[in-house]
Amino acid sequence: MKRVLICSLILLTMLCGGIVFVAVADRYNSAIVSDLKKATELYQDNKPDKALYYIERVEKKWDSYYHIVCYIMPSDFIQETTKDIRKLRTLLITESDDFLVECKAVLYSINIIYENEFPYLRTII
Amino acid sequence: MLIVFIRAIILYILMTFCVRLMGKRQLGELSPSELVITIMLSNIATIPIQDTNLSMLMGVIPILTLVCLDVVMSGFTLRYKRLRRLVSGTPKIIIKDGVIDQKVLRDLRFSIDDLMESLRSSNVFDISEVWYAVVETTGSINIIQKHEYQTTTAKMLKVKGKTENPPQLIIDDGFIIKHALKSVKLSQGWLDELLLAKGIKVSEIFILTADESGKTNIVLKDKK
Numbered sequence: 001m002k003r004v005l006i007c008s009l010i011l012l013t014m015l016c017g018g019i020v021f022v023a024v025a026d027r028y029n030s031a032i033v034s035d036l037k038k039a040t041e042l043y044q045d046n047k048p049d050k051a052l053y054y055i056e057r058v059e060k061k062w063d064s065y066y067h068i069v070c071y072i073m074p075s076d077f078i079q080e081t082t083k084d085i086r087k088l089r090t091l092l093i094t095e096s097d098d099f100l101v102e103c104k105a106v107l108y109s110i111n112i113i114y115e116n117e118f119p120y121l122r123t124i125i
Numbered sequence: 126m127l128i129v130f131i132r133a134i135i136l137y138i139l140m141t142f143c144v145r146l147m148g149k150r151q152l153g154e155l156s157p158s159e160l161v162i163t164i165m166l167s168n169i170a171t172i173p174i175q176d177t178n179l180s181m182l183m184g185v186i187p188i189l190t191l192v193c194l195d196v197v198m199s200g201f202t203l204r205y206k207r208l209r210r211l212v213s214g215t216p217k218i219i220i221k222d223g224v225i226d227q228k229v230l231r232d233l234r235f236s237i238d239d240l241m242e243s244l245r246s247s248n249v250f251d252i253s254e255v256w257y258a259v260v261e262t263t264g265s266i267n268i269i270q271k272h273e274y275q276t277t278t279a280k281m282l283k284v285k286g287k288t289e290n291p292p293q294l295i296i297d298d299g300f301i302i303k304h305a306l307k308s309v310k311l312s313q314g315w316l317d318e319l320l321l322a323k324g325i326k327v328s329e330i331f332i333l334t335a336d337e338s339g340k341t342n343i344v345l346k347d348k349k
Contacts, residue, residue, distance in 0.1 A: 003146060004200030007193035014186060014193075074178045 021072070022117050028065040029114045032058055033107060039092075040103050048092055055088050058106075069113055081109040132181055133174050139185060140170055143192040156213045156262055162195045213262040220258035223271070233260055244268065289337060296333035299346070309337050 039054035062085050070078055084106045091099040115123060143166065147159070166188055173184030202209035217229050219240065230240065240258075243266035249255060254274040259267050279286055293305040295316065306316065319341065320327065332344040 001200065003148060003196050007146065007196040007200075010189055011193045011197065014190060071180050071182050073180065075180075076178050 021068075022114075022119075024068060025114050025117045028061060028068070029110055032061050032065065032110050035061065036103055036107055036110075039088075040100060043092065043099060048095060052089070052092055055092055058088070059085060072117065073113060077109070077112075081106065081113075084109065128177050129174060132177075135181065136170050136174055136184065139188060140166070143188060146192055146196060148196075158195055158198065158212055162191050165191055216262060217260045218257060219260050219266065220252065220255045220268075222257075223253040223255055225252065229260075235260070240266070249274075292334040292336040292340070292342070294332065295335050295341075296327060296330045298331060299328045301327060306335075309335055311335060311337075311339065315339065 035054045035058045039051040039058065042048070042051035042054065062082065066078065066082065084102055087102055088099065088106065090096075091102055147162075169184055169187050169191075173179050173181045198208075198212060202212050217233060219226055219229050219233070219235070225237075225240070230237070244250070244252065244255065244258070247266075247268045249268055249270065254270050255268055256271045257269045261267060275281075290309065293302075293309045295302060295305050295309075295311075301313075301316065303313075306313065323343070325343075325345065329345055330343060331346045333341060335341045
């Protein structure tokens with residue numbers, strides 16, 4: 001019965017770890033998505049200086065989120081997202097038209113991370 | 126390259142731990158659920174080693190989940206007979222008093238060749254010699270022969286005797302196994318006296334076995 005107990009504890013630990021990870025992913029995702037949306041709105045309102053502040057926040061949040069998300073997501077995907085986030089600042093400073101497109105791409109990638117972690121029926125099946 | 130190397134070591138340790146966790150049953154015979162687990166584990170373990178793009182947790186978590194689930198399920202099946210039947214099935218009598226139950230044979234999708242092969246592996250070449258043949262949940266067939274074909278035992282012959290413990294390995298390649306010495310109720314003093322009388326050192330002995338009566342068998346190391 002010792003083995004059964006050890007295995008039950010391992011299963012419980014993994015379940016708790018999974019739930020905690022979903023909660024952490026949700027927190028980071030909401031924060032990054034909200035900052036990105038604010039940056040896009042400000043950019044559209046012709047306030048790139050203020051938008052830059054939010055893009056910097058996105059970069060900082062992504063840097064800490066990166067260390068968590070790299071344990072579960074394929075490294076190709078994380079590197080691609082990191083590259084897209086790093087592009088945002090340059091696109092904003094140069095006031096490139098691609099800024100909004102890139103923002104949308106990052107939003108999509110961030111959402112994918114959460115979608116892949118949360119056990120929706122569609123993601124399970 | 127170093128990443129693959131480290132991953133392989135980690136997964137090797139994990140898999141060894143998992144097989145130990147599954148217990149000795151896993152090493153001997155496989156029940157249906159254990160067979161499924163074994164096949165799945167061997168596939169899952171190789172994926173994160175080969176594909177460094179994938180996180181190692183993607184391999185570790187399913188391995189641990191499957192193994193732990195199997196152990197927990199086996200714990201439950203010990204307690205709940207119905208669950209045991211559902212997961213492992215029940216043994217089936219395939220031959221009774223020398224007569225094959227053809228319905229059971231069909232249900233189990235056993236061919237007559239499979240059956241004959243199993244009988245032959247038990248040294249039975251004639252179905253009429255079989256009293257009972259049972260197909261176990263692991264798929265193996267166990268046979269009881271009719272009385273007249275059974276191997277003669279001391280009890281049948283009414284020969285009285287004493288059941289003795291088998292000889293134990295006392296010295297293994299120059300090293301004394303103290304717990305083995307204790308298990309045959311012999312002492313270090315007895316061993317010292319024996320070696321002194323034979324004029325050999327412990328380091329010269331490759332194998333020394335002894336039983337409770339003190340009967341020994343010594344194999345010396347080859348001289349290079």
